[in-house]
Amino acid sequence: MLIEDQHPHNKSIMVAVLGAPNVGKSSLINCLIGTDLSVVTSKPQTTRNKFHCVFTVDRTEVVMVDTPGLHKSNQEFNKRLNEQAREGTEGADLNLLLIDISRDILEQFVDFKENFQQELGPTWVLFTKADKVENSEKLPLKEVFERAKEIFPSLEKYFLISSKEGINIHDLTGALCDKAEPGPHLYPNGDVSNKNQRFFVTEYIREQAFELLKDEVPYEVAVVIDEYKEVKGKTDPNTFESHISASILVNRPSQRAIVIGSSGSMIKEIGIRSRKKIEVMTGGPVHLNLHVKVSPKWFSNNFVLEEIGLPRAKDSNRVWRKK
Ligand SMILES: Nc1nc2c(ncn2[C@@H]2O[C@H](COP(=O)(O)OP(=O)(O)OP(=O)(O)O)[C@@H](O)[C@H]2O)c(=O)[nH]1
Ligand SMILES: [Mg+2]
Structure with a gap:
């Protein structure tokens, strides 16, 4: 479809999904798009390639970029996985940095800083697996977020979510759609990914x-x-x-x-x-x-x-x- 044939009210946003291995990046994407497109397993380093997963809400297209979990390694294979994650942010309007609240939270920010090795653009933090921690809504996430902003000044806001239980997924979807800018869709013909x-x-x-x-x-x-x-x-x-x-x-x-x-x-x-x-x-x-x-x-x-x-x-x- 030609750009001029697209509806004038179309909006679009590209969102890179980042974080350590196993924090729930692919699960979140599947939850948002509503199908099990991206592979999810209980083992870390499941995702090996960056790729797009697309969903639309009314006239808004959200292109999620799944990425491998960033981690420290000197192995050639792992270096290439990390590069996929870094490249996944290229061209993105927004990053979602996923932090698993059932693990050490601040350590994940520090490790991410060390492994990402480049400037981080506008980013929202998603504290994941809310269902796994009792009374997770009572965690001092605001304080943690403020400390994390000292590490990454480009952090804008945070959400506490669970892809498994659907907690705050609706709010996140709404916020992503609000953030989308008027413009043509990247996948106007209904494709759900850039991979075949x-x-x-x-x-x-x-x-x-x-x-x-x-x-x-x-x-x-x-x-x-x-x-x-x-x-x-x-x-x-x-x-x-x-x-x-x-x-x-x-x-x-x-x-x-x-x-x-x-x-x-x-x-x-x-x-x-x-x-x-x-x-x-x-x-x-x-x-x-x-x-x-x-x-x-x-x-x-x-x-x-x-x-x-x-x-x-x-x-x-x-x-x-x-x-
Ligand atoms: N309890 C709970 N488990 C979750 C949630 N989200 C993901 N998981 C589990 O966490 C594990 C890892 O999920 P993935 O979505 O594969 O994580 P990932 O960040 O994509 O992992 P990599 O591709 O290895 O970097 C799986 O066993 C998921 O079922 C959640 O909201 N709650
Ligand atoms: Mg994954």
Whole structure:
């Protein structure tokens, strides 16, 4: 749609969602947009790429930018995750800095300052997981917020929220819409993300691997698409089926055995669970074929990192290349 064809009362805002791993960034986005678009697991470092998730309220478009949790690390892979988070703020009109109130609150501000390493634009603080702490409304959040403003002078206001229980989500949505400026929509044709279905297929497979696998294995797993075809339905040519082959990359042969599981039970379960979610997204039947491949040290291999959407960071190490 051409900009001049857009409604003259359109408003838009781009909001970067930032914070440490596991504070509830993706959960908040899903709660705001009303679907489980972004992957959520109980383990930290679930989100690996920055991407847009869009919702509209009347004539106002809100583009939320999900980002990986910022954390300290000298590993090449983690440096690239952090860079995704920093880049997620580029072009944003507002940042939401999420702080989990069930953890040390001030420490999260101090750590964020250390890991963000650049100027922070206009920002609202969201104190998350209000449902997890008894009498959370009685916490001295105003005092904490004033102290946090000494660290980040660009903090404007704060909310106490729970994505799980929907606490203050309505107020937050209203405030975001009020903050939006008149202007054209970035996604006037109703797209809900700047990432395509292939991306979300890899995310939904990795989400199940993350939830089902233990110890270091989830962190040493990546998913790449080998083949993605949409074919006309056999019985009704007006419908279509998705035929997808994907590889789950692991670092070591022993991890391959774990991901396959005894008599293939683990890979089967990952496949069944992720297929259900992919079918909801595509709206048609999905044939999902999963393989497990050993790709030693894929997390420091530039080609694999590029393929999974993690280009070099400003502070990237010299990277290992497969000969
Ligand atoms: N009790 C409670 N749990 C929550 C809430 N929001 C998120 N969680 C849980 O916190 C965990 C992490 O949630 P995510 O949304 O994946 O967190 P994230 O900040 O996106 O994490 P990364 O992508 O790893 O940086 C999950 O187990 C969520 O179910 C909340 O409001 N209340
Ligand atoms: Mg996340």
